[in-house]
Amino acid sequence: MQPPWVEVGFSFPWALSRGAVLPGSRDLYLPGSGRSSASITMVGPSGNESSATYFILIGLPGLEEAQFWLAFPLCSLYLIAVLGNLTIIYIVRTEHSLHEPMYIFLCMLSGLDVLISTSSMPKMMAIFWFNSTTIQFDACLLQMFAIHSLSGMESTVLLAMAFDRYVAICHPLRHATVLTLPRVTKIGMAAVVRGVALMAPLPVFIKRLPFCSSNVLSHSYCLHQDVMKLACADIRVNIIYGLIVIISAIGMDSLLISLSYLLILKTVLGLTREAQAKAFGTCVSHVCAVFIFYVPFIGLSMVHRFDKRHDSLLPVIMANTYLLVPPVLNPIVYGVKTKEIRQRILRLFHLTTHTSHP
Numbered sequence: 001m002q003p004p005w006v007e008v009g010f011s012f013p014w015a016l017s018r019g020a021v022l023p024g025s026r027d028l029y030l031p032g033s034g035r036s037s038a039s040i041t042m043v044g045p046s047g048n049e050s051s052a053t054y055f056i057l058i059g060l061p062g063l064e065e066a067q068f069w070l071a072f073p074l075c076s077l078y079l080i081a082v083l084g085n086l087t088i089i090y091i092v093r094t095e096h097s098l099h100e101p102m103y104i105f106l107c108m109l110s111g112l113d114v115l116i117s118t119s120s121m122p123k124m125m126a127i128f129w130f131n132s133t134t135i136q137f138d139a140c141l142l143q144m145f146a147i148h149s150l151s152g153m154e155s156t157v158l159l160a161m162a163f164d165r166y167v168a169i170c171h172p173l174r175h176a177t178v179l180t181l182p183r184v185t186k187i188g189m190a191a192v193v194r195g196v197a198l199m200a201p202l203p204v205f206i207k208r209l210p211f212c213s214s215n216v217l218s219h220s221y222c223l224h225q226d227v228m229k230l231a232c233a234d235i236r237v238n239i240i241y242g243l244i245v246i247i248s249a250i251g252m253d254s255l256l257i258s259l260s261y262l263l264i265l266k267t268v269l270g271l272t273r274e275a276q277a278k279a280f281g282t283c284v285s286h287v288c289a290v291f292i293f294y295v296p297f298i299g300l301s302m303v304h305r306f307d308k309r310h311d312s313l314l315p316v317i318m319a320n321t322y323l324l325v326p327p328v329l330n331p332i333v334y335g336v337k338t339k340e341i342r343q344r345i346l347r348l349f350h351l352t353t354h355t356s357h358p
Contacts, residue, residue, distance in 0.1 A: 054136050055227070056216045059127045060316060071128035074320075077328050078121040084331030085110035091344040098340060101179040102168070102282075105161045106334060106341075108188050109289065112154045113327035119146040120221040120323050127220055140222040141203040147323070148202060148224060151297070152195035152249050154326075158293060159253045160187045161286050162260040169279050170267045198245050205238045206231075219319045225301075246301065254294055261287070285337040292329050296322040 059067045088110040092103045120143070126132040135143070168175045202224045209231035217226050228238045261283070268279045300318045334341050 054134050055140050056133050057220050067128040081117045081327035085113045088331050101164045101184050104184050108157045112150055116150045117327040124220040144222040145203050149195040149199040152198050153191045155253045156191035162257040165283050166260040169264050209233050285334050288333045289330055292326045
């Protein structure tokens, strides 16, 4: 008969080398900590369970030696995302001619992109550069709530942008009266309330779960679908509510966005070629933003649902793509495809260059 600490995968520090894993366990020994990752939650001889106090975040499995250097391009992408989106916000705020619904929604999107990338990237940099893999339980819940709620808000803003394009193209004479500044502000507030209200139960559901034997997450940050898999209790409530959120938020939003563009396409096909080109030109940036957001999100959800291999790199790559790529690409897409934004950016850089070289 094996002792209870072996049955639960408890690993003694003197028995493991750096980064070793016990057979049949996902528990990792923490280098330099003098304790194992299983030390926070154990099932003793009596079968009692205790709650987690911290989790272990992973970097890129199999690429541990290269993580230090991989952090540099990731950090560069993070800086590009922050600077690019803050530039969009600055330009729209300072240019009164851009105080229109489309650009105000773009400001909201840029602000959310900055917050989403900031909620995850600093911790990822700490993992890659300083091997700071631990995250406290409450901090993990806070990060999880921030990532999911901000993603929900971004989905709502993308839906609002689709509605703006629909009204502007299909009902141009009513655009100024339908999407007034107070109404746009209310839509932004509704996006915040919706995102918070939908995602607030997630940390509550996680908080009630007991965790035993393993606290090693499969990403560089905390996601609800990742954390709940470590629980040693019935997680049907988490699964059902997660499905409800995906259907009512992401599913409904993507359906309404698709419907908006079907109606736009129907209207545009009846216009002249010149008018068609102009109408499609105003929609290209938003369509790109929709694909940039929804494709990685749906891909990550599918990977979590169907990829059962614990050693697979695919979920890690998809997770990093989901949070990093949209904030980087959105300002680039809008800066290149939107004439008004592009002109202001060029003017801003010209002014900066002229000021620095009198």
